[in-house]
Amino acid sequence: MKNIDPGKMKNLIITISLGLLIALGSVSCAFRILQPPPAPTVLEEEKLPYKVAILPFVNKTSNPEAGTIVRKMFYNFFSSLNYRDLEPYVIDENLKTNNLYTDITGGKNVSPQKLGQLLGVDAVIYGEVISLGKTYALVYSDNQAGLKARMVRCSNAKPVWELEHTIHIEEGDVPLSPIGLAATIFKTALSHKQATHIKAASELCMQMIATMPNPPGVSEPPPKIQALVHNGAGKLLQPGDSIKVAMIGDKNQIASWSIPPLIENLPMKEKEPGVYIGAYRIKARDRLAHGRMVGILRSKKGVGSQWMDTLGPVRIGKPTVLPPVIANDYVLTIDKSPYLVTGALVVKPGVTLTMNAGTVVWFRSLGLIVKGELQILGTR
Known part of the structure; x- marks a missing residue:
């Protein structure tokens, strides 16, 4: 395991899955099919790579969020290993700048040598999500998740590790609670569908x-995080709203959470052993179009791990209300x-409405009539 400084937090592999946390919530009729994964293809003829990038996953499912959910969860677990990794948003921005993001997510062949040069890594991980969701049979539903992934060395395109695996969790007609104790601390916006997807992906x-x-580690293990x-x-969080956060991990540690650059390292209180709670009330000046939440758990010695949020972006701020009619050019x-x-x-005739990259627009009711011109700039 790695010693990590405040600028680079690392996770540890979870030894208790989110599915087991269900037992801490309401009782449910759930049956886990505990079949171990097949033996992977592992080639260790050379020294293991040092720096690795987890590329955007190809989504082969009907769930538009499957690729993002599984990739973030894969990253959270991979970060526990003794590789040096790049955060997904750093990878994505680089790929978009070089017009490769849609090629990767579309499953097109992009050479590892080229990716290694662009990203500055020794190996890349390709992923293809083959299932995430439920199939139904009589009174039972089969919640499943499947992924085909491989780590490839950038120098010679040789595989280091490769595995295709699908897990199944059978559920009866008694509804499951959200993902365990953390979700029951307060009422969240986490839907049953989100909970089952996250549990299966985890x-x-x-x-x-x-x-x-x-690779061999040289430091003491960081604290374990189990859920965030x-x-x-x-939703859009406006001034006066409160964002509430719960994290489960090793007990008697120092916990905090961030939504950079707006919220940085806010402390969390350990309400029960291993259950950390935090909250923040949105202020009038707060504004964030697309925030990424991160949970951080540090030991008393400063060794830490982090967990990337898999629920989706956080949007904060008092909205700018648009007039019903755009009569002049507007950006x-x-x-x-x-x-x-x-x-x-x-948008009236002869008028151009331009949306810059990263802009978020909320519609209370559907309806966009463009009689002039609509320009959408950027890739985000």
Whole structure:
């Protein structure tokens, strides 16, 4: 395991899956199929790579969020190993700048040598999500997640590790609670569907990472994080609203959470052994169009791990209300984002409405009538 400084936090492989946390919530009729993953293909003819990038996963499912959910969960578990990794958003921005992001997510062949040069890494991990969701049979539903992944050396394109695995969790007609004790601390926006997807993705990635070769470590293990949930996903948090965060991990540690650059290392209180709670009330000056939450757990010696939120972006700020009719050229910027449209929005003839990269627009009711021109700039 790695010693990590405040600028680079690392996770440890979870030894208790999120599925087991269900027992701490309401009683349910759930049956786990405990079949171990198949033996991976591992080639260790050379020294294991040092720096690794987890590329955006190809999504082969009907769930538009499957690729993002499974990739983030895979990253959280992979970060426990003794590789040096790049954070996903750093990888994505680099790929978008070099016009390779859509090629990667579309499954096109991009050479590891080229990716290694662009990203400055020794190896890349390709992933293909083959399932995430439920299939139904009589009174039972089969919640499953499947992933085909491989680590490839950039210097010679030779595989280091490769595995295809699918996990199944059978559920009866008694509804499951959200992902365990953390989600029951307060009422979250976490839906049953989100909970089952995250639970399945967690189980899948935990099992797959456990088969991966791991370079020798030189430091004491960081604290373990088991779950991070909050009530801020999928909504616009305005001044006066509170964002609440719960994290489960090793007890008697120092916990904090961040949504950079707006919220940095806010402390969390250990309400029960291993259960850490934090909250923040949105202020009038707060504004964030697309925030990424991170939970951090440090030991008394300063060794820490982090957990990347898998629920989705956090959007904060008093919205800029758009007029119902755009009569003159108008530019939507990230500085004034998020924008709010209360009714149908009409762009008059001869007028251009431009949306800059990173802009967020919320519609209370559907309706966009463009009689002039609409320009959407950027890749985010």
